[in-house]
Amino acid sequence: MVLPKKFEDRMKELLGEEFNEFLHSYNDKYKTGLRVNRLKLTGEDFAVISPCPIEPIPWTTNGFYYDGKNQPAKHPYYHAGLYYIQEPSAMLPAALLQVEPGDKVLDVCAAPGGKSTELAAKLGGTGVMVSNDISNSRAKALLKNIELFGVRNPLVISEDPANLVKYFPEYFDKILVDAPCSGEGMFRKDPAIMKNWEQYGVEYYNNLQKNIILYAADMLKPGGYMVYSTCTFSPEENEGTIRYLLENREGFTVEPIERVEGLGYGHPEWIGSDDEQLKNCIRVWPHKVEGEGHFVVLLKKSADVGTISYTGYPFKKVDLSAEAEDFLKQLDIDFDPDRFELRDERLYYLPKGLPNLKGLRILRLGLYLGDMKKNRFEPSQALANALKISDYTNILNIFSDSKDAVKYLKCETLDMSENYITCKNREEYDILVAAKKAGKEDMKNCSGILLEKKKKNTWFLVCVDGYPLGWAKYSNNGMKNKYLAGWRWM
Incomplete structure (x- = not known):
């Protein structure tokens, strides 16, 4: 050089x-490196499922070297937010x-x-x-x-x-x-x-x-x-x-x-x-x-410099639609009703302790939950990524070694007729996941597992090996892919 x-x-x-x-x-x-997202898993957990060989970086507990010949950004785990290339x-x-x-x-x-x-x-x-x-x-x-x-x-x-x-x-x-x-x-x-x-x-x-x-x-x-x-x-x-x-x-x-x-x-x-x-x-x-x-x-x-008092964020009461309220009740999250904000049709959940922000150029104010539209609520991509698989009831779990994981990320339609095993409750679901991990013969050609729900217009949280990727919507015509088009795998 x-x-x-x-x-x-x-x-x-x-x-x-x-x-x-x-x-x-x-x-x-x-040297190339990746840093594990501790909001979703520990460095130790990731070492077990890493899509490529890794070695620890000495100055951080969740950073790893990887060989630059590998491409961890071309794996579904990257799109599930499990790590950052850094x-x-x-x-x-x-x-x-x-x-x-x-x-x-x-x-x-x-x-x-x-x-x-x-x-x-x-x-x-x-x-x-x-x-x-x-x-x-x-x-x-x-x-x-x-x-x-x-x-x-x-x-x-x-x-x-x-x-x-x-x-x-x-x-x-x-x-x-x-x-x-x-x-x-x-x-x-x-x-x-x-x-x-x-x-x-x-x-x-x-x-x-x-x-x-x-x-x-x-x-x-x-x-x-x-x-x-x-x-x-x-x-x-x-x-x-x-x-x-x-x-x-x-x-x-x-x-x-x-x-x-x-x-x-x-x-x-x-x-x-x-x-x-x-x-x-x-x-x-x-x-x-x-x-x-x-x-x-x-x-x-120094703690001796002095402090300034703050006027709190001017929250306004948000009347949730029946559809939004019904959807949010399905999440295992304890929402404070005084911290919602509605801008146009978009519903946000704001952090606690904000000051007055009027006049700032803001790209995102809190967690974007979804859109309150007429007679329906559409959950956001941001919400899907902020959830754990245990936070929601209706799950479509795709295995990372199946072609359907990439198909979903490319916003393509998933064929649910043959490659998915359906089950009726979380207990059956966990048994099937364990069977897949154990390499059971009858699970080899399985693309994923669906918690069965035959009610029309039901939202499913789509996961890869148990880590959320986005949403899909069940209807009479099958499972509609609702992955954010702007994030499509190219």
């Missing part, structure tokens, strides 16, 4: 004797932010959603998960990943952080700032980034970072924690940005981090500083670990 000479010269100056080893790492192929080092920032159930969490520069989905998984459907990206087009990709992962408490926004701080001063318990950067750490993975680096350089991004980190600091509660990260080596964008924060906002400290072998320390001397706490920063080097270049730091805001 031919690296920009200016970049090489700077890295040689910084690394000294380590430079040749660093340079040699660019001859190695970058560069291994990029898993570190969200892993370090110790989110607790009930926290209010902000991901400032969130697209395409790799870090937001992990933070949301830590919340486990509680608290508030605010994911923001200033780019509206990138925020749409973020929204899809949030909904694919089954996040029940999302607030997806596309705003400049300068405007965001007006709505959320000292609101968040935890904040992640994965800042826009010059991308030096990604040159090996994506050489095209070098052109962007040569065009914009370090200073352009450093000015953005300084503004963003101060806005984030103002949105953090006293006593709260913030992670700042980049995928670059530049001291100006890393230790320099942290020094800028410490000089411009009172009450912040750089927290020590327990680190695994190979993760390096911060270098205050690279920015002419003698502040020892900057050594608590983490530097990820591609010649020391199996991952790309990253910088990560954990910051704490």
